[in-house]
Amino acid sequence: MGIVLGPNRYGKAEIRLVRVHRDGDTHGLVDFNVSIALSGELAAAHLVGDNSGVLPTDTMKNTVYAFAKEHGVGEPEVFALLLARHFVGSQPQVHGAKVSIESFAWDRLGPHSFRKRGDHIRTTVVSVTAAGTQVVSGVTGLTLLNSADSEFHGFVQDGYTTLPPTTDRILATAVDARWRHAGDDTDWAASFEGSLAALLEAFVGTYSYSLQQTLYAMGAGVLGSRPEVAEVRLALPNKHHYLADLSPFGLDNPNEVFIAGDRPYGLIEGTVARDGAPAATAEWWL
Known part of the structure; x- marks a missing residue:
């Protein structure tokens, strides 16, 4: 009986991101927990230790923070779509990207003061494939x-x-x-x-x-x-x-x-x- 590699993916889990939008005296606050998982032509890494197709998970983390600065952060669906399309579009060996975001809400107390809301967590999962x-x-x-x-x-x-x-x-x-x-x-x-x-x-x-x-x-x-x-x-x-x-x-x-x-x-x-x-x-x- 032969042994084969089944479906697999890898990524960076629970990237903590807090983005402050400093628009004048009134600030905006976004608090995300971002997880990324990629799949595609990645069998060589599992079978023979060939990492030539592996985008480091540290790079995924850095991309989240860089995109938060370059593009800003609003609705979690928009940010997840941006990330997922980037990874599939920029890495030919990646055929699928799944980006999951937990959004933690903060209630405004003043122009730059907030109180964390604890009654629920908003979730988003975006999948981009062929x-x-x-x-x-x-x-x-x-x-x-x-x-x-x-x-x-x-x-x-x-x-x-x-x-x-x-x-x-x-x-x-x-x-x-x-x-x-x-x-x-x-x-x-x-x-x-x-x-x-x-x-x-x-x-x-x-x-x-x-x-x-x-x-x-x-x-x-x-x-x-x-x-x-x-x-x-x-x-x-x-x-x-x-x-x-x-x-x-x-x-x-x-x-x-x-x-x-x-x-x-x-x-x-x-x-x-x-x-x-x-x-x-x-x-x-x-």
Whole structure:
């Protein structure tokens, strides 16, 4: 049985970039975590140690900082597209580039003062290959909770089932969502804010009989309001809240005092796609 080299890529991970735009007395601040991965005709490096086709990962890091100065930094999708197209266009042995960016938001306190926002992280993944360009935007760590309008009953029960059905429970999750754009040219800021608003509106407005139902409503909400989005993928961990037993203290607990569970937790994952949307040109996952 022969041994062959399978798919491979390499790059520089988690390049920390902070760019201050000093436009007069009022400054702008961009805070990115950039990761780059390249693929192509790179087998020789693995098989015989021939590095003639290897662009050093240190060069990738330097390119990020140089481009931040030369081109400025605005929307993460724009910066990721710029980098990915550069690596594919300037290196003939590179056939594919994947640039991933985590964007950390800062709220303005003054002309040059900021406070870091911690409720979620904006994400971007751009892939440039011969098959085309693909842009995936998203959000991670978006923690949400509904204290009412959530039930869970009618599920399968067997000899190991101890979970009681309920018609009144806390529904809490930390949203990890990605949405694939149909093209590579749009108003990225408006698209992100609109998609985020649609996720929140669906979570708030859905009377939920399961977290699966909520997931579908959130994905459908994005597709229904953002025509530039082709497909949405979500991972929703079920942040369990257990009713505290206060009976030893002679107290009733009508769904008021809960124990916030840590692990294990349920994990609901799913894809909601627009019928007839352009197919993906590169693999993408949560």
